[in-house]
Amino acid sequence: MPHPLAPVRLGLIGAGRIGTSHARVIAERVPGAVLAAVADARPGAAAELAEGYGATAYDDPQALIDDPGVDAVVITASSTAHADLIVAVAGAGKPVFCEKPASMTLAEMDRALAAVDAAGVTLQVGFNRRFDAGFAAAHAAVERGDLGQVQLMRSLTRDPGLANPAAVPPWTVFTQTLIHDFDALLWLNPGASPVEVYATADALVAPDFKEQGLLDTAVVVITFDNGARAVAEASFSAAYGYDVRAEVFGSAGMVTVGDGARSSLRTFTAQGAAYDTARGDVELMIDAYTGEFVELVASVREGRPPVVTGRDARRALAVALACVDSVKAHAPVAVTEAGLGA
Amino acid sequence: MPHPLAPVRLGLIGAGRIGTSHARVIAERVPGAVLAAVADARPGAAAELAEGYGATAYDDPQALIDDPGVDAVVITASSTAHADLIVAVAGAGKPVFCEKPASMTLAEMDRALAAVDAAGVTLQVGFNRRFDAGFAAAHAAVERGDLGQVQLMRSLTRDPGLANPAAVPPWTVFTQTLIHDFDALLWLNPGASPVEVYATADALVAPDFKEQGLLDTAVVVITFDNGARAVAEASFSAAYGYDVRAEVFGSAGMVTVGDGARSSLRTFTAQGAAYDTARGDVELMIDAYTGEFVELVASVREGRPPVVTGRDARRALAVALACVDSVKAHAPVAVTEAGLGA
Amino acid sequence: MPHPLAPVRLGLIGAGRIGTSHARVIAERVPGAVLAAVADARPGAAAELAEGYGATAYDDPQALIDDPGVDAVVITASSTAHADLIVAVAGAGKPVFCEKPASMTLAEMDRALAAVDAAGVTLQVGFNRRFDAGFAAAHAAVERGDLGQVQLMRSLTRDPGLANPAAVPPWTVFTQTLIHDFDALLWLNPGASPVEVYATADALVAPDFKEQGLLDTAVVVITFDNGARAVAEASFSAAYGYDVRAEVFGSAGMVTVGDGARSSLRTFTAQGAAYDTARGDVELMIDAYTGEFVELVASVREGRPPVVTGRDARRALAVALACVDSVKAHAPVAVTEAGLGA
Amino acid sequence: MPHPLAPVRLGLIGAGRIGTSHARVIAERVPGAVLAAVADARPGAAAELAEGYGATAYDDPQALIDDPGVDAVVITASSTAHADLIVAVAGAGKPVFCEKPASMTLAEMDRALAAVDAAGVTLQVGFNRRFDAGFAAAHAAVERGDLGQVQLMRSLTRDPGLANPAAVPPWTVFTQTLIHDFDALLWLNPGASPVEVYATADALVAPDFKEQGLLDTAVVVITFDNGARAVAEASFSAAYGYDVRAEVFGSAGMVTVGDGARSSLRTFTAQGAAYDTARGDVELMIDAYTGEFVELVASVREGRPPVVTGRDARRALAVALACVDSVKAHAPVAVTEAGLGA
Structure with a gap:
C-alpha cells in the first residue's frame, strides 16, 4: 500500500521526443511519482516541457542533479552524453534511470558502472x-x-x-x-x-x-x-x-x-x-513504458537494485x-x- | 496537462469486494485522483480499507458525503442502497459515481434522476x-x-x-x-x-x-x-x-x-x-476500470456530464x-x- | 485400401446449383466414386451437366433410378420433391443420399423413413x-x-x-x-x-x-x-x-x-x-462436401448406415x-x- | 472437365515412407491418376505397397520405367539415386516427378537436366x-x-x-x-x-x-x-x-x-x-501433397512444363x-x- 509514502520526485534530463513521452507517462500513469524537474541545454526546451507539469526547469543538467527536491534522475539526453550524466548523478548519490544505450563504448560504460558502484546508487536502463x-x-x-x-x-x-x-x-x-x-x-x-x-x-x-x-x-x-x-x-x-x-x-x-x-x-x-x-x-509499448517507471519508483523506495541494470546494458x-x-x-x-x- | 490542477478527492461508500478493487485502481492507476475517504456501515470495514491509502474512515455514509474534503463520491454499497445514496450525494451538491445497477426499480431510478437533475450534479454509472x-x-x-x-x-x-x-x-x-x-x-x-x-x-x-x-x-x-x-x-x-x-x-x-x-x-x-x-x-477489465475513473476525474474537473449517465442506467x-x-x-x-x- | 473394389456408380437427380457443385466434388475429389448418371426434368439440363463427366443423362428421374448402372442415388432436386424421390429410390432397393431438408413436413418425412426402412436401404442426409x-x-x-x-x-x-x-x-x-x-x-x-x-x-x-x-x-x-x-x-x-x-x-x-x-x-x-x-x-465447406460423399461411398461399400441419417433429418x-x-x-x-x- | 480423358497411369519408384504416403495421396485424393506400378529394389517392398492399389510390382526400376502401362514416373527412391533415375526415365521419353533433392551435386543435377532437355520430357520436383x-x-x-x-x-x-x-x-x-x-x-x-x-x-x-x-x-x-x-x-x-x-x-x-x-x-x-x-x-501438408500430384497430372495431360521444375531444384x-x-x-x-x- 504505497499511499502513506511520500511520492518519489523525479528529475528528467533531456526534453526531446522520448523525454517528452516519459514525462507524460510519469505524470499520468505512475503512482507515487512526481515529475519535479526538467533539464535541457537547448534554450527554452526544459521550460516548455516543465510548465505542463508544474516542474522546475533547468538549462544546466548539473543544477537539476543537485536540486534537493529531486530524489532520482531520469536521463533521456542524447546517447553520447549518457555516460557522463550517469557519473554526475552517481556523484550526487542519487539513483539513476538511463535510456538505452547507457553508453556508446564499453570503456565509457565501465566508467559509468564504476561511478555507480563507488557511489552505492542504483542504475536502471530503459530496456522496456x-x-x-x-x-x-x-x-x-x-x-x-x-x-x-x-x-x-x-x-x-x-x-x-x-x-x-x-x-x-x-x-x-x-x-x-x-x-x-x-x-x-x-x-x-x-x-x-x-x-x-x-x-x-x-x-x-x-x-x-x-x-x-x-x-x-x-x-x-x-x-x-x-x-x-x-x-x-x-x-x-x-x-x-x-x-x-x-x-x-x-x-x-x-x-x-x-x-x-x-x-x-x-x-x-x-x-x-x-x-x-x-x-x-x-x-x-505504453504498458511497458509505464512498468519501467513503476519499477524505478519501487526500487528507489525499497532501496534495492532494479530488475534491469547497467550490467545488462553493458552486455x-x-x-x-x-x-x-x-x-x-x-x-x-x-x-x-x-x-x-x- | 492536468498537473497544475489540484487532485480530485474521492470518497468511497462501500468497502466490499468491488469497493476494495476500485480503491486500489483509484490510488494506483488514476492520475489526478486521491482516495480521500471511505465509508462502510460494517464496523471496522471502512477503517481497514482506508488505512492503506491514508484516507479518512467513516461508519456513516452521510458523514463522508458531508466531508468538505470530499469532492465527489463513488458508491459501491449494496445495490438496494444505491438510489438513496445517489439522492443523498446529490443533496450535498456533489458529483456521483454509482456502481451498476444504479437502482433496483424504475421508480427508485426516477427518484435518483430527479434528485440529480434538481441538484445540477452529474451521475456516472459503472458500465465499464x-x-x-x-x-x-x-x-x-x-x-x-x-x-x-x-x-x-x-x-x-x-x-x-x-x-x-x-x-x-x-x-x-x-x-x-x-x-x-x-x-x-x-x-x-x-x-x-x-x-x-x-x-x-x-x-x-x-x-x-x-x-x-x-x-x-x-x-x-x-x-x-x-x-x-x-x-x-x-x-x-x-x-x-x-x-x-x-x-x-x-x-x-x-x-x-x-x-x-x-x-x-x-x-x-x-x-x-x-x-x-x-x-x-x-x-x-483493469484498463476499463481505470478508464471509468479517469473519465470521472475529467468530467468533474471539466464540469461536464460523463459519457455514461443515469439515463443509460435507467434504459x-x-x-x-x-x-x-x-x-x-x-x-x-x-x-x-x-x-x-x- | 479401396482400390481393388469397383467404384461406386452414383446417379444424381437435380442439375441445379448444388447438384452441379456435388457433381464436381464427386468427380474430382472422391476416390472410389463415379458420376454415372444425371437426371433433371428441365429440358437439356441433365445432358449439359452429364456431358462433362461422361455420364448418362435422363429427363425422367425414375429412369435414372432404374438404371442398373447406378449403384446409389444422390437427390439434389427441389426440396418439395425430396420425399417422393426417396420413396422411389428406396423402392428400387438402392441407397439414397438426399440434400437437406429431406422433406418439408413431418408426415412426408415419416413416409420416406417408412419406405427406407421397408426396403432395408440406407438414407444419408446432406448435413455437411x-x-x-x-x-x-x-x-x-x-x-x-x-x-x-x-x-x-x-x-x-x-x-x-x-x-x-x-x-x-x-x-x-x-x-x-x-x-x-x-x-x-x-x-x-x-x-x-x-x-x-x-x-x-x-x-x-x-x-x-x-x-x-x-x-x-x-x-x-x-x-x-x-x-x-x-x-x-x-x-x-x-x-x-x-x-x-x-x-x-x-x-x-x-x-x-x-x-x-x-x-x-x-x-x-x-x-x-x-x-x-x-x-x-x-x-x-469444400472439405466437408467432399467428406460427406466419401462417407456415402464407404457406407455403401460396407453395407452400413451412414453417420447422419433420415432420423437426424426428421429431428x-x-x-x-x-x-x-x-x-x-x-x-x-x-x-x-x-x-x-x- | 477431366472425365472423358483416360487416367494418367503413374509408376512409383521407391516404397519407403514418402513413397507410401505419395501412393496413398495419388490413389485417394488425385482425380485422373492411377497408381499403376511400384518398384523397389528391396525384396518384397514393391509388392507390399502395390498390392493395396492393384498396381504392378517391380524389383527393377528400369522394368517399371519401360512398362508401357506407365505414363509418367514418380521417383521417391533414396536421394543419391535420383539423378540416375531421372536420366533413365528421360531416356524412356516419359515425364518425371522427383522428390527433393533432385540430386546431391550440381554436376549430377546438370546431367539430369541435360537428359531431360535432350529427351524433351518434363521434370517436376517435390517442392510441395x-x-x-x-x-x-x-x-x-x-x-x-x-x-x-x-x-x-x-x-x-x-x-x-x-x-x-x-x-x-x-x-x-x-x-x-x-x-x-x-x-x-x-x-x-x-x-x-x-x-x-x-x-x-x-x-x-x-x-x-x-x-x-x-x-x-x-x-x-x-x-x-x-x-x-x-x-x-x-x-x-x-x-x-x-x-x-x-x-x-x-x-x-x-x-x-x-x-x-x-x-x-x-x-x-x-x-x-x-x-x-x-x-x-x-x-x-496434405493439401499441398495432393496439389503437387494434381499439377503433375495436369501438366502431363496438357503437355506443358509443371510450375516447379528441375531448374528450381538446381537453384x-x-x-x-x-x-x-x-x-x-x-x-x-x-x-x-x-x-x-x-
Whole structure:
C-alpha cells in the first residue's frame, strides 16, 4: 500500500521526443511519482516541457542533479552524453534511470558502472520490453523450464518510419534499435552467454543515404555458449506500424510474443477480416513504458537494485559493438569475456 | 496537462469486494485522483480499507458525503442502497459515481434522476465496458457507419465462479450481470430502442439452489425498433476464466470484441498451441476500470456530464426488469416507452 | 485400401446449383466414386451437366433410378420433391443420399423413413457440417466429456448474398438455412432432446420483400431437456463472405468452431493486419462436401448406415417447423416427442 | 472437365515412407491418376505397397520405367539415386516427378537436366510448399507487388522428431530439410538471385551424435542481389508438431504463412485457450501433397512444363551446398552464377 509514502520526485534530463513521452507517462500513469524537474541545454526546451507539469526547469543538467527536491534522475539526453550524466548523478548519490544505450563504448560504460558502484546508487536502463506482459510471461516460461533447453530464438524491431535519414548516425540500427533485441535475447536465454555474432546490414529503405553510412535494415545471428542460435532483425520502415516480436524455441516447446493489435477488435468487411495495428512505439509499448517507471519508483523506495541494470546494458552493448565489427569484417566476430564484462 | 490542477478527492461508500478493487485502481492507476475517504456501515470495514491509502474512515455514509474534503463520491454499497445514496450525494451538491445497477426499480431510478437533475450534479454509472479499448473501437465503427445497418448483435458475460450460491439474490443474472450486456447492446446500436425481450434462465451451475430462486445461466433475445435482434448470454461458471465478448453484425460487415488473452504470449508444447486466459473481472477489465475513473476525474474537473449517465442506467435496467417479467410470463415481453424513460 | 473394389456408380437427380457443385466434388475429389448418371426434368439440363463427366443423362428421374448402372442415388432436386424421390429410390432397393431438408413436413418425412426402412436401404442426409474438421473435433470433445455438462450453445449461418429475394419461399430461413444449425446443435448436445423453441425473424436485408413473406434474418433459442440453451442465428447477407460458426459451453470449458479463413496467409499493410475470408459455401465447406460423399461411398461399400441419417433429418425438421409456429404465435413453442420421432 | 480423358497411369519408384504416403495421396485424393506400378529394389517392398492399389510390382526400376502401362514416373527412391533415375526415365521419353533433392551435386543435377532437355520430357520436383494455399497466396501477393520491394524474409522447418539420429547423413539439415525453405525463399523473392549465404549449425537435439556429423539445428542468412536478407531455420525436434512457416516483409507491408492448426477448433478450459497442432508433415501438408500430384497430372495431360521444375531444384541445391561450405569455412560464402545455373 504505497499511499502513506511520500511520492518519489523525479528529475528528467533531456526534453526531446522520448523525454517528452516519459514525462507524460510519469505524470499520468505512475503512482507515487512526481515529475519535479526538467533539464535541457537547448534554450527554452526544459521550460516548455516543465510548465505542463508544474516542474522546475533547468538549462544546466548539473543544477537539476543537485536540486534537493529531486530524489532520482531520469536521463533521456542524447546517447553520447549518457555516460557522463550517469557519473554526475552517481556523484550526487542519487539513483539513476538511463535510456538505452547507457553508453556508446564499453570503456565509457565501465566508467559509468564504476561511478555507480563507488557511489552505492542504483542504475536502471530503459530496456522496456522486460516490462511488457508478453515478454515477461515468455521469460517466466523459460525460467520455469517450460521450454526445456533453449535452441532457437528470434527477436525483431520494425519501426514504422524513417523520418529523417540524414540525421541517423552510422550503426544506429545496432546501437539504438537492435540493442533492445539483444537485451531481450540475452534475458530470454538465462545463464547463457553470447560467444559470436554474424551481422549483415544494408540501406534498403533509403538507399540514397547509404553512402553517408545509413544502415536501415539488418539481420544478426548470435551464437550462445549453450549452443542456442538467435536471430535479431530490424527495419526502419514497417508500413503496418510498430512491430516488436520474439520467439523462443526449446527442446520442450516454443513461445511467441507480440501481435501488434491495438485492441481485441476484429473487423469483417467485404475486404475480409482485419485488426488495427499499433502505429508507434509509445502506442504499442505504453504498458511497458509505464512498468519501467513503476519499477524505478519501487526500487528507489525499497532501496534495492532494479530488475534491469547497467550490467545488462553493458552486455547488450557488447553484442551491438560486435555486430558493427562483423559488418566491417564481413565475417562472424567473437564476443569475448572482456566484452561481456564480469 | 492536468498537473497544475489540484487532485480530485474521492470518497468511497462501500468497502466490499468491488469497493476494495476500485480503491486500489483509484490510488494506483488514476492520475489526478486521491482516495480521500471511505465509508462502510460494517464496523471496522471502512477503517481497514482506508488505512492503506491514508484516507479518512467513516461508519456513516452521510458523514463522508458531508466531508468538505470530499469532492465527489463513488458508491459501491449494496445495490438496494444505491438510489438513496445517489439522492443523498446529490443533496450535498456533489458529483456521483454509482456502481451498476444504479437502482433496483424504475421508480427508485426516477427518484435518483430527479434528485440529480434538481441538484445540477452529474451521475456516472459503472458500465465499464464502454472504457475497454475493444468495445470503444466497436462503438466507433458503428458510429462511423462502417457496419451499415445493425441487424444482429451478441453480448455475453461468463464469470469464472459462483462462490456462494446461497447468497445470490433472485434475478441477479439479469439485474447485476446481464445489465452490463444490456448497456453494451444499447450503446452499440445507437439511435435504436429495445421494443421487446424474450428471456429464459435456469440453474445449471448449482441446480440444488434453483428452488430458492438461483438462476445462473440465461439467454435473452432483444428486438430493437430498427429490426435488429440482439442475444445476451450469461453464465456464473466459466471454467476458463472471465469471458466478456460482443459481436455486431450489420449490412456492411461485422465487428467482434473480446479474446480473453492475458498477454500476447502464445505457447506451443506437446499439448498443442495455447494462451492464458484472464481469470477475473479485474484482471480482464483493469484498463476499463481505470478508464471509468479517469473519465470521472475529467468530467468533474471539466464540469461536464460523463459519457455514461443515469439515463443509460435507467434504459439498461428497463431491459433487465422486462427480462424478469419474460421469465415469469414464459413469453416475450414489451419494453415500453415508459420503461425506457424520456 | 479401396482400390481393388469397383467404384461406386452414383446417379444424381437435380442439375441445379448444388447438384452441379456435388457433381464436381464427386468427380474430382472422391476416390472410389463415379458420376454415372444425371437426371433433371428441365429440358437439356441433365445432358449439359452429364456431358462433362461422361455420364448418362435422363429427363425422367425414375429412369435414372432404374438404371442398373447406378449403384446409389444422390437427390439434389427441389426440396418439395425430396420425399417422393426417396420413396422411389428406396423402392428400387438402392441407397439414397438426399440434400437437406429431406422433406418439408413431418408426415412426408415419416413416409420416406417408412419406405427406407421397408426396403432395408440406407438414407444419408446432406448435413455437411458433420464432416468439417472443426465441427467433428468439437463433437469429439463433447463426446469425450471434455466440456462437462453442456449449458450454452451457439450456431450460426450467414450467407454472403441474397441474389433473388423474390424467389425465396417463406420460412426458407428455418427449413433450408437454419436446419443446418439445428442439426449441428442437436449433434453437439448428444443424448439431449429439444423441448422448446422461441424464434424471431424479419426482413432486414430486403425489406421490400417482407410482405410477400421473405424472412432473411432470424434468431432462435432452443431449450433442451438437459437444461442447455442454444442460440441459432441466420442472415442472408454477410458482406464478408460465408460464415459458419459454432460454440459449445459446458461446465468444464468451451469449444468454438469456424474462422472463415481462406488459408493461413496473414497480410500486414498500412491498413493493418488482415486475412481473406471464404466467399461462398463451396469454398468454405469444400472439405466437408467432399467428406460427406466419401462417407456415402464407404457406407455403401460396407453395407452400413451412414453417420447422419433420415432420423437426424426428421429431428432437425421438427425444430425448424416449431420455429415457424413460434414466429406465427409470437411465443415459445414446445417441440414434442411426436415431433421429434422415435 | 477431366472425365472423358483416360487416367494418367503413374509408376512409383521407391516404397519407403514418402513413397507410401505419395501412393496413398495419388490413389485417394488425385482425380485422373492411377497408381499403376511400384518398384523397389528391396525384396518384397514393391509388392507390399502395390498390392493395396492393384498396381504392378517391380524389383527393377528400369522394368517399371519401360512398362508401357506407365505414363509418367514418380521417383521417391533414396536421394543419391535420383539423378540416375531421372536420366533413365528421360531416356524412356516419359515425364518425371522427383522428390527433393533432385540430386546431391550440381554436376549430377546438370546431367539430369541435360537428359531431360535432350529427351524433351518434363521434370517436376517435390517442392510441395508451392501448392499450399497459404504459400501460394503469399507468392501471389508478392507477384502483384502488394508488399513493394522485398527486404526481409523468413522460412522455417521444424520436424517433430528425430527418430534415428545415427541414420541421418551429414548435411541433411541443408540438403534435405532446408532445401524446402531455400526453394520457398527463392520463389517468394521473384526476379532476385541469392548472392551469399552464412550458415551455422549444431547438434542440439542429439548432441551425442555430433561427432559422427549430425547437425540437427541450423540457421542460415541469405543475401539476395536486390538487397533482401532472408533467414532460414531448421530443427529436427519440435515438441509441438510439424512447423512450417514463412514471412515476407517489404517496403509496403508483410505477409506471414503457417499456423499449424489442425482445424478451426479452439478449446477453452481451466488450462486456458488452445488449439491442436499438426503432428506430421503429411498431416500438415496434405493439401499441398495432393496439389503437387494434381499439377503433375495436369501438366502431363496438357503437355506443358509443371510450375516447379528441375531448374528450381538446381537453384535451391546451389544454396544448400553453399551452406555446407559456409559451415566448413565458418564464414559467409558466395553463391555464384555458375552455382545457380542459367
